[in-house]
Amino acid sequence: MTALRAEGLAIGYGRATVAEGIDLALAAGTLTCLLGPNAVGKTTLFRTLLGLIPPLSGKIVLGEEDLGGMSRPAIARRIAFVPQAYRGESAHTVLDLVTMGRTAHLGLFGTPSRKDRALAAEALERLGIAGLASRALFEISEGQRQLALIARALAQQAPVVFMDEPTASLDLGNRILVLDRVRGLAETGLTVLLSTHDPEQALALADQVATLGADRSFAAGPAATTLTEERLSRLYGIPLAIERTTSGRQIVGRPAMPPPS
Amino acid sequence: MPISTASSAPAGTDASQRRAAPALLALALLLLVTVLVAAGIGAYPMGPEDVALALFHRLSGAPNPQTIDTVLFQIRLPRVLAALLVGAALSAAGASYQSLFRNPLVSPDILGVSSGAGLGAVLGILLGLPVAAIQFLGFGAGLLTVILVAALARSLRAGGDVLVLVLAGIVLGALAGAGISLVKILADPYDQLPVITFWLLGSLAGVKPGDVLAVLPAIIVGLAPLYLLRWRIGVLGLGDDEAKALGVDVNRLRGIVIAAATLATASVVAISGVIGWVGLMVPHMARLLVGARFDRLLPASVLLGGAFMIAVDTLARAIAATEIPLGVLTAVIGGPAFVWLLARSRRTVAP
Numbered sequence: 001m002t003a004l005r006a007e008g009l010a011i012g013y014g015r016a017t018v019a020e021g022i023d024l025a026l027a028a029g030t031l032t033c034l035l036g037p038n039a040v041g042k043t044t045l046f047r048t049l050l051g052l053i054p055p056l057s058g059k060i061v062l063g064e065e066d067l068g069g070m071s072r073p074a075i076a077r078r079i080a081f082v083p084q085a086y087r088g089e090s091a092h093t094v095l096d097l098v099t100m101g102r103t104a105h106l107g108l109f110g111t112p113s114r115k116d117r118a119l120a121a122e123a124l125e126r127l128g129i130a131g132l133a134s135r136a137l138f139e140i141s142e143g144q145r146q147l148a149l150i151a152r153a154l155a156q157q158a159p160v161v162f163m164d165e166p167t168a169s170l171d172l173g174n175r176i177l178v179l180d181r182v183r184g185l186a187e188t189g190l191t192v193l194l195s196t197h198d199p200e201q202a203l204a205l206a207d208q209v210a211t212l213g214a215d216r217s218f219a220a221g222p223a224a225t226t227l228t229e230e231r232l233s234r235l236y237g238i239p240l241a242i243e244r245t246t247s248g249r250q251i252v253g254r255p256a257m258p259p260p261s
Numbered sequence: 262m263p264i265s266t267a268s269s270a271p272a273g274t275d276a277s278q279r280r281a282a283p284a285l286l287a288l289a290l291l292l293l294v295t296v297l298v299a300a301g302i303g304a305y306p307m308g309p310e311d312v313a314l315a316l317f318h319r320l321s322g323a324p325n326p327q328t329i330d331t332v333l334f335q336i337r338l339p340r341v342l343a344a345l346l347v348g349a350a351l352s353a354a355g356a357s358y359q360s361l362f363r364n365p366l367v368s369p370d371i372l373g374v375s376s377g378a379g380l381g382a383v384l385g386i387l388l389g390l391p392v393a394a395i396q397f398l399g400f401g402a403g404l405l406t407v408i409l410v411a412a413l414a415r416s417l418r419a420g421g422d423v424l425v426l427v428l429a430g431i432v433l434g435a436l437a438g439a440g441i442s443l444v445k446i447l448a449d450p451y452d453q454l455p456v457i458t459f460w461l462l463g464s465l466a467g468v469k470p471g472d473v474l475a476v477l478p479a480i481i482v483g484l485a486p487l488y489l490l491r492w493r494i495g496v497l498g499l500g501d502d503e504a505k506a507l508g509v510d511v512n513r514l515r516g517i518v519i520a521a522a523t524l525a526t527a528s529v530v531a532i533s534g535v536i537g538w539v540g541l542m543v544p545h546m547a548r549l550l551v552g553a554r555f556d557r558l559l560p561a562s563v564l565l566g567g568a569f570m571i572a573v574d575t576l577a578r579a580i581a582a583t584e585i586p587l588g589v590l591t592a593v594i595g596g597p598a599f600v601w602l603l604a605r606s607r608r609t610v611a612p
Contacts, residue, residue: 050506076508083503091553100496104508109489111556136553156507 002061003028003160003191004049004079009058011041011048017056018044022218024210026160026193031186032220033202034195035227036212037236042195045212046162049193051075062160076104080153082163085146085170094140094148095133098123101155116155123154127181143174150181161185163194167201179205199232203242203250211235281551288550288564295568296345299575300337307333339470340578341571346473347465347529348539348570350480352562354522355540356547357487360498360555361518362423368541369526371427372519373434375537377406378530380437383444383457392467393475396531400479403527406433411519423501423515462586463536465574476528483525486517488559494518495555536570536587538595543569545602 002025010020018041026032036042047053049060051067060067062078070078080101090097095117102116112120124130127147132140137148146166153161166182167175183205186192193210196202202209203223210220211227213235219226232240232252241255297309305328307315315333318325325333354369362371370376381402385395413429414422441461448454487494493514497504501511526540546569547561573594577585 047502052502052505072505072510073508076506079506081503081506091548093552096554100499100507103493103496106492108493111492 001028002026003063004193005061006049007058007061009048009060010056011044011053012056013044013053017216019212019216019218020056022058024218024220026191027207028159028191029186029189030207031183031192031194031205032208032210033206033223034193034210034212035197035199035202035235036195037214040212040214040216042212043164046081046164046193046195050079050081050162073104076156076158078158079160079162080156080158082146082149082153082161082166084164084166084168085142085149090137092137093134094124094129094137094144094151095120097137097148098152098155101152104156119157120151120155123151124148126154127151141174143170143178146170146174146178147181150178150185154185159189160191160193163192165195165197167196167198199227199252200250203227203252281554281557284550285557285560285564288547288561288568292345292564292568292571295571296341299341299344299571300333302575302579303332303337305332335470339473340465340468340574343465343468343473343532344571344574345567346477346480347533347536348543348566348568348573349563350484350525350529350566351536351540351570352543352547352566353484353487353559354526356544356555356558356562357494357518357522358540359544360494360558361515362427363498363500365545366541368537369522370434370535370537370540372410372430372523373406373437374403374523374526375530375535376434376437376441378403378527379461379535380440380444381405382460382531382534383441383448386453386457386460387444387448389453396472396475400476400527400531402437403530404523406437407519407523407527409433411516459586460534462588463534463591464577464584464586465533466578466584468532472532476532479528480525483521483523483528484563486521487525490514490517491556491559494559498555533587536591538588538591538599539566539570539573542595542599542602545599549602549605 004026006022006024009022009024010017011022012018022045034042034045044053048055049067051060051070054068062070062075067075098120099112099117101123102112102119105116106112121130121133124133127150129144129147129151132144132148137145140148150163150166163182167178170178179201182192182194186207206223208220209223209226210218211231212218214237219231227242229241232242239255240252243251243253243256245251294309297312300312301307301309307329312333315325315329319334351369355367358367358369358371359365378399382395382399384402385398390398410426410429410433413433414426417429418425445454445457448457493509496507496509497511497514499507505511530536543566544558544562547558547565550565551557551561573587573590577587577590
């Protein structure tokens with residue numbers, strides 16, 4: 001089943017086209033990684049798929065419904081968005097932030113009920129940060145804030161979750177932990193679209209990979225056939241090679257120098 | 262430090278979270294006590310218990326002595342009630358704007374409502390209009406200014422960009438300020454200028470029971486949407502895109518908040534004149550007491566703002582033989598208090 005489908009999508013602002021010819025289908029319960037160099041429009045694509053800005057052409061279908069005709073709360077009940085972790089300035093508690101994920105399920109004048117708070121607490125539990133519930137956001141680490149934002153998306157109970165570079169500012173340990181949890185979420189049936197700067201992550205995690213190039217080109221497909229050495233090299237503008245280690249892990253880097261003769 | 266091991270911190274370390282409900286109750290009590298004490302202060306002094314007794318008599322239909330009836334119900338309580346409304350409305354508008362503009366340094370007059378109301382009122386004074394007409398001109402000009410600001414911002418940037426909105430507010434506020442200066446030059450220096458100056462610094466000296474009744478509906482109509490939408494206004498504080506992704510219709514909500522805050526602010530400015538600092542500072546003090554959550558911050562700001570304004574107005578009429586303008590007192594108290602707040606914590610002042 002397709003959770004979200006974009007057909008012949010062109011994205012951009014006003015007359016400035018950022019990318020076009022985007023055909024993307026997110027199958028339910030799969031993880032798709034979005035790769036591309038800086039400033040090619042990954043965030044623009046997210047904003048378009050979330051209905052924050054209109055597509056320049058083409059259409060987006062959520063389940064069976066056209067995104068263009070849906071209200072904000074209706075979209076929020078179907079797609080949750082995890083932004084990059086904030087700088088630590090907010091005085092909200094972790095539980096308060098996660099409870100805000102319930103907004104789309106409240107009436108216009110509503111405030112969260114006991115049940116909403118319980119759902120938020122449950123989301124914290126699922127991500128293993130229940131102990132942080134009453135800590136203020138400025139008191140906790142960036143990795144913990146990122147997990148709190150993911151928990152908020154879970155509390156939102158949307159079948160599709162977008163994540164904008166969830167590991168960009170994390171150290172190695174936190175990066176692995178966050179990715180493990182994200183992979184686990186896809187296994188429980190959530191449809192995840194995640195942008196990343198790390199092709200190795202995509203090769204290790206993704207069911208599907210989408211690439212957005214500086215030449216406004218778009219491609220999507222299984223990781224093995226989409227992330228070829230040739231496409232990676234073109235995408236990032238330098239020669240790149242994929243090496244397979246003995247354990248099966250794939251590593252992306254400059255092609256090895258020919259041994260000196 | 263890996264995430265999972267760090268999550269062993271004890272729950273409930275954020276004290277503001279747990280003390281929110283008691284804090285709101287304490288603020289309500291503080292407001293009540295302030296009303297009773299303030300109403301007893303003046304040339305005919307009464308203890309708070311006497312004020313309470315007189316109020317009880319009045320409500321239960323029992324007669325009060327003539328003097329008490331006049332002093333309390335014709336003079337002091339209308340003024341105390343007016344101060345309560347002014348403080349509550351300015352603080353609620355300030356708290357809402359600080360969330361809306363995601364900036365802790367924003368006050369209710371950021372979009373020019375006070376400058377506009379000031380220009381309308383001083384024009385009324387210049388033309389020698391009766392007090393009610395001056396108040397109405399102030400109210401109308403305040404609303405008109407914000408409508409012009411919104412229209413200007415809309416014509417510049419269709420999406421309703423917050424920054425454009427603020428810039429439009431600054432421009433029209435400056436124009437209104439220039440207009441006020443011009444009126445001051447044209448005004449009669451012995452007759453009209455003192456009235457204008459006093460009005461621009463704020464005062465409740467001339468408030469009558471009828472004034473309070475006249476603006477009360479507009480203030481309620483202004484504050485009710487802010488209260489009803491309190492959860493969504495708090496979510497709006499996360500930023501436009503995030504709030505939209507969480508299901509908030511941001512553009513519509515922003516329009517409602519601006520309209521509601523403007524209505525409340527213009528209403529109180531019409532009877533009190535321009536009073537600075539309250540709408541900026543009270544939300545910060547409330548935030549210290551109940552934390553960042555807007556659904557708690559709003560009622561806390563209303564209660565604290567009401568109590569604060571009553572206290573300031575009582576000082577204004579009681580500490581010297583002549584009335585001290587409210588704007589002078591709020592600046593003298595608000596400036597240092599704000600510095601103290603900033604020094605106390607860089608973080609708790611963020612919305």
